Amino acid sequence: MSDFAIGLASFPILLLLLAVRVPVGVAMIFVGGCGIVLMNGWTPLISQLKTGPYFQFSSYSLSVIPFFLLMGQFAAKAGMSRALFQAANVWLGHRRGGIAMAAIGGCAGFGAICGSSLATAATMGQVALPEMRRFNYSGALATGALAAGGTLGILIPPSVILVIYAILTEQSIAKMFLAAFVPGFLAALGYILAIAVFVRLNPEAGPAGPKAGWTERWSNVLETWPVAAIFLLVIGGIYVGWFTPTEAAAVGAFATGLLAVLHGGMRLPGLIASLKETARATAMIFLILLGAELFNAFLALTRMPMEAAATIGASGWPPVLILAAILLLYLALGCVMDSLSMILLTVPIFFPIVMGLDFGLTPDETAIWFGILALIVVEVGLITPPVGMNVFIINAMAGEVPMLETFKGVLPFLLSDALRVGLLVTFPGIALWLVRVLS
Amino acid sequence: MTGGATGGPAGGPAGGPAAGPAAGPAVGAAGGWDPAPIGRALYRLSAALAVLGGLVLAALVVMTSLSIAGRALFSAPIPGDFELVEIGCAVAVFAFLPYCQITRGNVLVDFFTARAGPRRRAALDAFGNLLFTVIAGLIAWRAVLGAHDLYRYNETTMVLAVPVWWGFVPAVFCAAVLTLVAAYTVWRSAWEARHGRPLDDGIGPGDGQGSSPS
Numbered sequence: 001m002s003d004f005a006i007g008l009a010s011f012p013i014l015l016l017l018l019a020v021r022v023p024v025g026v027a028m029i030f031v032g033g034c035g036i037v038l039m040n041g042w043t044p045l046i047s048q049l050k051t052g053p054y055f056q057f058s059s060y061s062l063s064v065i066p067f068f069l070l071m072g073q074f075a076a077k078a079g080m081s082r083a084l085f086q087a088a089n090v091w092l093g094h095r096r097g098g099i100a101m102a103a104i105g106g107c108a109g110f111g112a113i114c115g116s117s118l119a120t121a122a123t124m125g126q127v128a129l130p131e132m133r134r135f136n137y138s139g140a141l142a143t144g145a146l147a148a149g150g151t152l153g154i155l156i157p158p159s160v161i162l163v164i165y166a167i168l169t170e171q172s173i174a175k176m177f178l179a180a181f182v183p184g185f186l187a188a189l190g191y192i193l194a195i196a197v198f199v200r201l202n203p204e205a206g207p208a209g210p211k212a213g214w215t216e217r218w219s220n221v222l223e224t225w226p227v228a229a230i231f232l233l234v235i236g237g238i239y240v241g242w243f244t245p246t247e248a249a250a251v252g253a254f255a256t257g258l259l260a261v262l263h264g265g266m267r268l269p270g271l272i273a274s275l276k277e278t279a280r281a282t283a284m285i286f287l288i289l290l291g292a293e294l295f296n297a298f299l300a301l302t303r304m305p306m307e308a309a310a311t312i313g314a315s316g317w318p319p320v321l322i323l324a325a326i327l328l329l330y331l332a333l334g335c336v337m338d339s340l341s342m343i344l345l346t347v348p349i350f351f352p353i354v355m356g357l358d359f360g361l362t363p364d365e366t367a368i369w370f371g372i373l374a375l376i377v378v379e380v381g382l383i384t385p386p387v388g389m390n391v392f393i394i395n396a397m398a399g400e401v402p403m404l405e406t407f408k409g410v411l412p413f414l415l416s417d418a419l420r421v422g423l424l425v426t427f428p429g430i431a432l433w434l435v436r437v438l439s
Numbered sequence: 440m441t442g443g444a445t446g447g448p449a450g451g452p453a454g455g456p457a458a459g460p461a462a463g464p465a466v467g468a469a470g471g472w473d474p475a476p477i478g479r480a481l482y483r484l485s486a487a488l489a490v491l492g493g494l495v496l497a498a499l500v501v502m503t504s505l506s507i508a509g510r511a512l513f514s515a516p517i518p519g520d521f522e523l524v525e526i527g528c529a530v531a532v533f534a535f536l537p538y539c540q541i542t543r544g545n546v547l548v549d550f551f552t553a554r555a556g557p558r559r560r561a562a563l564d565a566f567g568n569l570l571f572t573v574i575a576g577l578i579a580w581r582a583v584l585g586a587h588d589l590y591r592y593n594e595t596t597m598v599l600a601v602p603v604w605w606g607f608v609p610a611v612f613c614a615a616v617l618t619l620v621a622a623y624t625v626w627r628s629a630w631e632a633r634h635g636r637p638l639d640d641g642i643g644p645g646d647g648q649g650s651s652p653s
Contacts, residue, residue, distance in 0.1 A: 021552055021560065022567035023545035029574050050585030053578055054610055058529030060521055066496055066528060243507055246524065250503035257500070275493025276486065276538065279531075283539030284546055286532045336550040387550060 003039070007304025010035050014295075014345075024341040025284075028291025035298035048297075056293055057286060060246060061167050066282040067249030068158050072114040073274040074256040079264035080227050081123045084109040087220045089131070090212035092192075097199035097206035099135055100145040101192045103128035107149030108188040109224060111156035112231040113256060115163070116281075117382055121150025121390045125397045138205035139401030141198060144409020147390040148191055148417075151379045154339075156184035157235055158252070161343060161378070163245070164285075165371045168292075168347050171364070173245040174238045178438060179368045179431040183376065183424060190416035198412045226263065230255045239438065285340060292344040305352045313356035322357060323370075323425065326350050327377045334381020338389070342378050350374075365432050372431045373424055380417050383410045474626045478541075478640030481616075481623050485537040488613060492534030499527045519598035526596075526606045533613035537620040540571065542642055558635045565628035572621040579614035582607060 010031050017027040036045045056062070088105030092098040107124045114120055125146045132142040154161055157177035166173045199206040212220075234252040237243050243251065260266040266274070299305055312322060333342050354370045355363060382390045385407055395406045424430055503520060510516035517523075539545055547567065552560050586607035594603045627638050 018548045019551040020566065021547045021549070021563040022570060023547045025545060026567060026571045026574060030570055033574075046581065049578060049581035050588065051582075054529055054533075054582060054585065054607060057532040057610075058525040058606065060525050063499075063524050063528040066531065067500060070493075070496060070500065242511070246521075247503055247507055250500045250524075251507060253500045254504040257497075271497075272490055272493075275497065276489050278496065279489035279493050279535040280539045280542060280544040282532060283535035284544050287536065287539070287545060337548055338546050341546060386553070 003302040004304050004307055006035065006038060007299055007302030010295075010298065010302075018337075023287070024337075024345075025287030025289075025291040028288065028295040028345070032291065032294030032296070032298040036294065036301065039298065039301045052293075053290055056290060062286075062289065064163055064173070064246040064249045065160060065285060066278060067246065067253050068115045068160055068163065069281050069285075070274065070278045071158070071249060071253040071256045072116045072119050072160075073278050074253060074260040074266070075110065075114040076119050076123045077260040077264045077266045077270050077274060078113075078226075078256055080113075080224065080259070081106065081110055081127045083220070083223045084227060085124065085127045085131070087224045089209070090217045090220045093209035094211035095196075096203060096208050097141065097195040099128070099132050099137060099209055100141050100195045100206055103132070103142075103145050104149045104152070104188055104191045104195070107146070107152045108156060108184070109227055111153040111184070113158075113227055113234075113252070114153050115158040115160040117150045117152075117154040117379065118389060118393060120153025121146055122393050122397070124149060125394050129394075129398055132206075135207055135209055137207070138202070138405075138409075139398060140405040140409030141195070141202075141205045142409070143391075143394045143398050143401050143406040144411070144413060145191070145195060147383050147388070147394045147406065147410055148413035150390045150394070151382055152184060152188055152191075154379055155180055155187055155375065157181065158249070159375070160285075161340060161375055162371065164289075164340065165343055165347065165375065168344070169351055169367055169371065171367050171371065175364070175368055175435050175439065176371055177235055178239065178434045179372050180375070181434055183372055183420070183431055186420055186423075186430065187376075187417075190420050191413055194412040194416040226259050230259070288341055288344055292348075295345075296348045299348055305349050308349065309352035309356040312353050319357035319359055320425065323354065323359075323373075326354070327373060327421065327425075330374060330377040331380060331384075334378055335384055335386060337381070338387075339378040339381060342381070343374065347374070359428065361428060361432070365428070365435070368435060369424075369428045369431050373421065376417065376421055376424070380414065383413065474623065474630050475638060475640045478623060478627060478638065478642065481537075481620050482541050482640065482642050484616060485541045485620055488534040488616065489538035492531035495527045495531045495534070499524050499531075519596070522596045522599050522601065526601065529606055530609045530613075533610040533617075536575075536613065537617045540568075540617065540624060541620045543624075545571075556635075557637075558632050561628045561631035561635075565625050565632060568621055568624040568628055572618060572625055575614060575618040575621045579611060579618050582611045582614055586611060 014027055014031045017031065018024060022030070033045055085102055085106035088109070089099060089102035092101040092105065095101065103124055106128060107120050110120050110124060114123075128146060129142060157180050159177070159180060162176045162180055163173055165171070166176045195206070230252060233255065234248045237251065238245055238248045260270070330342065330346070333346070351367070351370070355366060359366055359369075361369065382388055385391075388410070391406050391410060395401060395403055398406075502517060502523060506517035506520040552563060555563075586604045589604040589607065590602070595601060596603060627640065630638050
């Protein structure tokens with residue numbers, strides 16, 4: 001059996017283990033470990049395990065992850081979700097479907113201090129769902145908008161998955177965040193347009209709310225200043241070079257924690273709950289990271305990713321076609337797996353392939369652009385059946401809305417997503433111009 | 440039976456009593472020991488470790504913020520601040536692992552087994568947890584030897600000259616707890632495969648999807 005064949009054969013084995021409910025991180029550690037033993041014998045693996053896991057967990061660049069997770073937990077307790085929703089609602093609520101649009105706006109604002117999609121959907125849901133029920137919004141529109149809006153949490157920086165992608169592919173976190181900015185803004189805009197079209201077709205789905213005066217509009221916007229301040233401090237600070245991404249995440253967690261205590265009324269029980277949730281999410285991510293490390297070390301030994309990339313690069317197929325095939329594969333995988341596992345599992349294979357293709361961009365630009373594209377399509381998995389986590393969370397919060405209604409409500413947003421991915425593939429500049437202008 | 444959840448009134452998403460038809464009193468069921476009391480004890484230990492690790496993380500957040508303020512205002516950062524972050528994060532992550540496993544927080548793919556019925560799913564989980572037990576045991580054992588090597592060669596960090604093996608002490612302890620917890624989850628899954636319902640060990644049925652950050 002050639003090394004290449006061993007590398008290739010590891011995938012069906014890994015997928016089989018995943019299919020029979022072996023936790024993703026455990027399956028990757030197991031297959032990667034067995035692969036290394038098969039290639040090089042016991043000794044290298046056994047001696048690597050002495051200090052390998054500890055030194056991976058103590059890596060300075062990875063410490064940005066628990067800090068951002070803690071920041072997201074504090075953000076959920078900072079009591080800013082209502083202010084963000086209100087600030088959007090006084091501007092948009094008097095339109096048809098306006099409260100759903102405001103929920104999208106609130107999600108975008110919340111995404112600026114929270115890097116996770118589930119937390120964004122759940123936190124905004126608590127505020128926006130009762131409001132939409134009060135104005136007799138259809139269950140499909142209300143739950144669909146919030147489930148889709150949640151994905152803005154991960155697209156708009158800071159974003160945990162972008163951080164992991166940047167570390168994995170050795171890209172600058174600052175540049176990745178910059179590149180996500182315009183696509184994130186476009187996503188919010190696209191979702192608002194999707195709602196506008198939806199209520200034009202179904203006028204009774206989203207009745208208009210009352211109109212707010214100008215003073216009320218501006219005073220509500222002013223109330224969200226802490227969110228704007230934290231976002232500027234964290235993202236601006238990384239960009240200007242005041243601090244490293246890890247330091248920025250720490251400062252962000254500190255500021256958001258302060259906000260949670262002073263504005264959100266967080267006390268000891270709330271702090272402990274935040275710490276426990278951070279613990280759970282951090283452990284889950286780091287177990288998969290440990291698995292990815294071993295599995296990638298094994299794949300590198302087989303030289304399979306490099307050879308596959310070389311073969312595909314020399315095949316003469318149009319690069320855009322190969323990219324489209326990869327993105328479609330992500331969509332299919334997204335129906336089965338969670339986004340983080342998908343990124344960690346596939347990037348070691350797909351990244352060299354994409355980097356070997358010529359899109360008329362510099363290598364760094366290709367890496368950043370592909371990261372944003374992968375992030376968007378992977379996130380679509382959060383709102384598609386059968387395992388769309390955002391959909392389940394919001395549907396459970398809404399109570400009496402049937403699941404089928406929620407999935408119907410998500411459809412317009414999926415169309416908007418597809419349109420945006422198409423735009424980004426055609427015009428990489430959408431993601432890259434801010435990076436080019438500012439660096 | 441509200442379970443022995445620690446951590447005050449807001450005991451996390453899984454801290455409440457097990458809901459659903461299984462929430463009856465977990466009497467030592469016929470044919471086998473009742474794993475619930477051991478589960479409760481291990482849960483308390485794991486939750487305590489998670490909170491301790493979380494406090495370390497929070498302390499690192501404050502320390503880093505102070506260091507940046509010192510650097511910006513007086514050009515006097517805390518020396519070796521990044522070394523403290525590295526040691527603290529490694530220890531915290533090790534401290535988080537048992538809590539994630541015992542609260543069923545590790546992500547798995549539920550897609551292909553969604554219709555398999557609770558008994559078969561639990562049996563499969565017993566297999567996955569068994570693999571994890573072996574891996575956790577291996578990591579704990581090797582880390583002991585790794586710490587011994589670092590101690591023998593007297594390796595220290597660059598700025599603060601902290602002996603590197605210090606961080607291994609809590610890490611090894613947590614890895615040992617993780618091994619115990621993983622072994623317990625094998626037992627729990629086996630029990631659930633036999634009885635066809637979630638074990639009421641005060642932790643709750645879990646969501647099988649973990650607290651995915653995505």
